[in-house]
Amino acid sequence: DVQLVESGGGLVQPGGSLRLSCVASGFTFKSYWMSWVRQAPGKGLEWVANINQDGTEKYYVDSVKGRFTISRDNAKNSLNLQMKSLRGEDTAVFYCASSGSGSYYPDNWFDPWGQGTLVIVSS
Amino acid sequence: QSALTQPRSVSGSPGQSVTISCTGTSSDVGVYNYVSWYQQYPGKAPKLLIYDVTRRPSGVPDRFSGSKSGNTASLTISGLQAEDEADYYCCSYGGRYTWVFGGGTKVTVL
Numbered sequence: 219d220v221q222l223v224e225s226g227g228g229l230v231q232p233g234g235s236l237r238l239s240c241v242a243s244g245f246t247f248k249s250y251w252m253s254w255v256r257q258a259p260g261k262g263l264e265w266v267a268n269i270n271q272d273g274t275e276k277y278y279v280d281s282v283k284g285r286f287t288i289s290r291d292n293a294k295n296s297l298n299l300q301m302k303s304l305r306g307e308d309t310a311v312f313y314c315a316s317s318g319s320g321s322y323y324p325d326n327w328f329d330p331w332g333q334g335t336l337v338i339v340s341s
Numbered sequence: 342q343s344a345l346t347q348p349r350s351v352s353g354s355p356g357q358s359v360t361i362s363c364t365g366t367s368s369d370v371g372v373y374n375y376v377s378w379y380q381q382y383p384g385k386a387p388k389l390l391i392y393d394v395t396r397r398p399s400g401v402p403d404r405f406s407g408s409k410s411g412n413t414a415s416l417t418i419s420g421l422q423a424e425d426e427a428d429y430y431c432c433s434y435g436g437r438y439t440w441v442f443g444g445g446t447k448v449t450v451l
Contacts, residue, residue, distance in 0.1 A: 255387075255442075261444075261445075262344060262430060262442055262443060262444040262445040263379070263387065263430050263432070263442040263445070264344075264442060265432075265439070265440040265441070265442065268438070277438040277439065279342070279439065280342070313386060313387070324438075325392070326373070326375035326377065326392070326393065326434045326440070327375075327377035327389055327392040327393075327432070328377070328379075328387075328389065328432070329388075329389035329392075329398065330386075330389075331386040331387055331388070332386060333385075333386050334386060
């Protein structure tokens, strides 16, 4: 079965840093675009970032540019999100999701999704 | 990028049909046939229901269907069942490698 398992969430103070990870299994991870999508408590979903198969292309939503960095380690089937200068509005459940195996473009949908990891930014 | 606009809630009786609208702009929904829909139960991860406006992944019941007209996409649930009570989110490609979601719609089965 395809499985995505996120980890690394927790409580962090405003201005702090946190690194999220997502370990994939059940599919050829290195062949897939991957994404992070977040959901603030009681709110809707927000696409955060995605990365192509070899990590040479990375795209971010404007609100996290310069603060978040997406990366991957294909040898470890791992997707990462390094977050710095965290703000209260970054409080959310962060999901990793697959974005397809296109050679040049990701799929325009997200499937499957992990169960998410909660990040709370508060003093 | 502004979030797509969805009604906060819709409701229907078992067996009825409900339609959820998703309104964007001429920069996202109106120009790209790349709208997807997701179902989310409380405390659970979203699940893909529809992609590329009308296409259903294998395993998704054909009670779920998608459409688009102009800047508005729609998800219709036919033959509403108790298990369809959940939150539903639309998503559109917004150009330049960005994606935008709607605020979500809670479906209540009366």
